[in-house]
Amino acid sequence: MSAVRRPPALPNQPGPPFDAPAARRLRSALGMGPEHVAHDLRASYGMPYATPDLVRAWEQGAVVPTSPELTALAGVLWCSPGDLIGRPRTLREHRIARGVAPEDVAMAVGLELLPYLDMEEAGDWRGTERQSAVLADLLQLSLPDFVTVTGKEEKLAGLLRGAVTTRWQAHVRQVGKLVPLDRHLLENTLRELHEEYQGRMTATLSWADSPTSAQAQQLGEDFLTRIVTHFWTAIENGNF
Known part of the structure; x- marks a missing residue:
């Protein structure tokens, strides 16, 4: 070539x-x-x-x-x-995937073009609740996608790590502010994730003197690294 x-x-x-x-x-x-x-x-x-x-x-x-x-x-x-397009991750990628011009998004959500483009470039959505709802509808964003494109995924990951490593009950309200889901569903999801992670850590302690201890510890770390994925999977399968 x-x-x-x-x-x-x-x-x-x-x-x-x-x-x-x-x-x-x-x-x-x-x-x-x-x-x-x-x-x-x-x-x-x-x-x-x-x-x-x-x-x-x-x-x-x-x-x-x-x-x-x-x-x-x-x-x-x-x-x-x-x-x-592969799986879109950013606001720009979702907009391109839907074939929507930036001018049309800015007009729909009630922003000037340059401020909107600045948010898109920085990956830092600062729209109001109403503007966010319009954006999600225009680009047909699922809740996981909306959390990602508005820059909230890192904060959600931090809250979820805290929920599984400490008391999950203390994090229900904060998680609910980021992801407006049924409180009962959130409670059951956080409890399930907490039990799964704590079960891994208990196994790590039980096998402290065995060759599998390091492997169990790595499983726990991998679980925390992928905590947001585990959360959405549990929500999707939330037939509690």
């Missing part, structure tokens, strides 16, 4: 998480070769630098498309940008 040349990514427009296998699969389903995709990018989307080698580089994961390139590629492949 020859060297891929293209303009540098535009400022404040890093490429979203790209699903390279999906791009290759969609192209093949249309019976197109990389040369056909490159031609359409040049002819229909004003990308004179688009070559078959660039398309191959995208599909092999060697190069990540910028946001404008991904939007153009989606047009060529007759799909939505979201079909070419």
